[in-house]
Amino acid sequence: MSARLRWLLVGLVLLVIAVPLAILFLRTHERVTEVERLPPQGEASYNPLYVLGQALRADGLTVQSRPRLDLTRMPLAPGDTVVLLQDSAEVPAPAVTALMAWVARGGHLIVRTPPIGKDDARNGPLLDALGVDSEGQESDCQPFHVRDDPQHVEFCNGRRFAVAPPTGITLERGWGDEESRVFARLRHGHGRIDVLADMAFMHGKGRPNPAVPPNAANAIIDGLHDKAHRDLTRYVLAPNHGKGTMWLVYASRPPSLWNRVFYLGWPVWAPLLLALLGWLWQRAQRLGSELPSPPAERRSLLEHIRASGEHLLRFGKAPLLYDAVRRAFLARLRRRSPTAAALAGEARVHAIATLLQWSHARVQTALTPPAAHDVAGLRDRIRLLIQMRNLL
Structure with a gap:
């Protein structure tokens, strides 16, 4: 049998086997498209205000994100807005003086009260300068009228506060009870200061919606994924919207190098660790319990x-x-x-x-x-x- 005839027979056999298998596969399988939502990567994984910054940039605004409040690297100008997600009690007194002077020139400062359970016995220099008292206050949901959601509430996890503005600062608007507010807009000079019980509605990270399929458009709710939260965010940012730079102080730090090495680099260090342990086991002279020492010669x-x-x-x-x-x-x-x-x-x-x-x-x-x-x-x-x- 010649080589050409041999290869021809092999090809015919493969054709007879492959064609039925292909037909069977096409009849028993169906192509399905699935959408997988990956976890946030990069800055979005540690910056709660990342989505807000991207949305403001899409509106044509200038946005600057900072992990901590650092006025030496933040040239604030009249017309700028500072969203201070950082704990207001951590702002030192010199920074409070500089912020108040900037607000008087036309700035817009947005702060929140200290989180529940962190330190119930302090307000901090910033809230004291504004006449805001959050000591001893608890969290309580505040009804927020939404046309398609009559049971909508906000600020369920934030610390309420009372406002008694000092001389030179006036209360422009408030939301909540007189002794237990969740929002207050204060007027100071040419600028404004908004005090909120919580800023969770500005966060970009939401939670799954149990009422819809996972791949639906509204599968993620809460945060800026919620329409009512977007409306509330527009209202809070309205005073200086479009006038200057939006400074987003997200009060977070990116993951450390060791964190990234441990959680992202395990495919590299885990095999190396196993190889090192194997080498040590190979080089070890004896494994097991320690043998007793031989009796020494008595030469007293x-x-x-x-x-x-x-x-x-x-x-x-x-x-x-x-x-x-x-x-x-x-x-x-x-x-x-x-x-x-x-x-x-x-x-x-x-x-x-x-x-x-x-x-x-x-x-x-x-x-x-x-x-x-x-x-x-x-x-x-x-x-x-x-x-x-x-x-x-």
């Missing part, structure tokens, strides 16, 4: 001396032990009292007894060798010689 000098003495005593060499102790006593006697050591016999015994203030008989007994098998006498004489040696 006292044990050798005791063993030598017991050996001599067992084999009847007791006089050698006595002679060793007696020589040690006489050696010290020559060093401490050469005169007594130079004597002999009874004269030496008398000199030693006088030196130690012992009885003559006791010294005589200590210096007399015991019998060969008198173990008790040996021990008694060795004890006396040691005592005499220690007293020299």
Whole structure:
């Protein structure tokens, strides 16, 4: 069979198998398009006012976003608007003075009260300068009339406040009870200051709508996805809308480098960690519980001396032990009292007894060798010689 005929047969077999499989696949499968909503990426993941900034830019306004209030890097001009999502209690007194002077020249400042549960015992320099008291206030929903949603409420999670403006500041508009407000617009010079119980309606991140399918146009509600919230945002931003720069202080920080490495870089560091652990396991000499140390050799000098003495005593060499102790006593006697050591016999015994203030008989007994098998006498004489040696 030639090579051409062989390849022709292979092609026919593949054709006979592939055509029925293709027909079966096309009849049993249907193409479906699904929309997957990905989580926010980049700045949108940590900036709650990101969607608001994009919407204002689409309207042709100049928008600047800042993580924290920094007046040295924010050249505020009359006609500008500052949306201060940052906790107003964290604004220092020098910054409060500069903000009040800027508002008097025509600025528009939007602030909120401190969040519930963060620190119920403080207002901060900014709210104190405005005569706003939020201490001890709780959150309570405020009805907000919407034509197609008669049960609509706002500021359910914000801290209410009372307003008593100081001299030079007037209350232009308010919303809520006189002692428990959720919104107040204050007039200061040529500008205005809006105090809100909460700014959640300006956030770009919403929540799923359980009443509609996940892929519907209104699948996400709350935040700026809600029409009533967009209307409320337009009303709050109205005083200087289109006049100057919109400064959005979103009071957040981008994720740290270690956060990104841990959560986004795990496909790289996890295999490297496993490889490192495997290498360490391969290089380890022994795994398991620690083995006990081998017993050390006993080389104590006292044990050798005791063993030598017991050996001599067992084999009847007791006089050698006595002679060793007696020589040690006489050696010290020559060093401490050469005169007594130079004597002999009874004269030496008398000199030693006088030196130690012992009885003559006791010294005589200590210096007399015991019998060969008198173990008790040996021990008694060795004890006396040691005592005499220690007293020299």
